[in-house]
Amino acid sequence: MSQLHQYQRRRLLGVAALLPLTGLAGCAPAEAVRDFPTLASAQAAIERASAGGLKSSGAWTLAQVLTHAAQSIEFSMSGFPELKPELFRATLGRAAFAFFDARGAMRHALDEPIPGAPELNPQTALPAAAARCLDSLRRFEAHTGALAPHFAYGALDKAQYTRAHLMHLANHWTEIGPA
Numbered sequence: 001m002s003q004l005h006q007y008q009r010r011r012l013l014g015v016a017a018l019l020p021l022t023g024l025a026g027c028a029p030a031e032a033v034r035d036f037p038t039l040a041s042a043q044a045a046i047e048r049a050s051a052g053g054l055k056s057s058g059a060w061t062l063a064q065v066l067t068h069a070a071q072s073i074e075f076s077m078s079g080f081p082e083l084k085p086e087l088f089r090a091t092l093g094r095a096a097f098a099f100f101d102a103r104g105a106m107r108h109a110l111d112e113p114i115p116g117a118p119e120l121n122p123q124t125a126l127p128a129a130a131a132r133c134l135d136s137l138r139r140f141e142a143h144t145g146a147l148a149p150h151f152a153y154g155a156l157d158k159a160q161y162t163r164a165h166l167m168h169l170a171n172h173w174t175e176i177g178p179a
Contacts, residue, residue, distance in 0.1 A: 033104045033163060035170040039141055042169050043134055049176065050130030058175035059111035063129035064120040065172045070129070071117045072168055073136035076161050077143050080151035081116030089154035097153040097164065106167040110175055115151055140165065 036042040048054070049062060056062045075081070084093060100106035113120060140161075149155050156164060 033166040033170055035173055036166040039137055039162065039166070042166055043137055045169075045173065046130050046133050046137075050127055050134075052126070053179050054176055055179040056175050057177060058172075060120060061122055061124075061126075062176060063124040063126045064122060065176070066126075066129040066133040067120050067124055068113065068117075069165075069169050069172060070133040070136040071114055073133070073140050073165055075114065075117070076147055076150065076156075076165070077140060077145070079148040080114065083149065083151050084115075089149065089152065093150070093152040093154055097150075097156070097160070100167055101160065101163055104163075104167070106164075106171050108168075108171060110172055137165075 036045065046066065049066070054062060056065055058065070060068065083089065143158075147156065147158065147161055150161070150164065153164065
């Protein structure tokens, strides 16, 4: 058996071991999303950020962070440009979302763009990025049609996507602070 095959087998077995936990994650009440328990709280934070006085301590500017969040919200309605393989979304991606959802918080690389998304422009003006993010949140809130599969988590319903967006924004907000 090749080393690559052994690695893939170990990885698949590790994911398989996590699958029972994904079913259990829904048994306990989900934690409230830290920092942004509602879409209204996220919108209020973005409105405050657009007024100035905040900056990102990470690799991206605050405008890039808001553009990235807007892309994610928009893609949840229109479709992500690239999806992880079906097996990933049905196993590891599903397990990751269940874990994040149960704890009300996610962690991911905060400088990692959405696969296939347009490049984030560091010159984007903060008011424009904030307006786009707010608009995408409002459109998502009003959206009644089908939602596209998440590129990593797979199929999510409206409530799950709402939590995913709030957790995503809250995770990025850990790098946002006074200018």
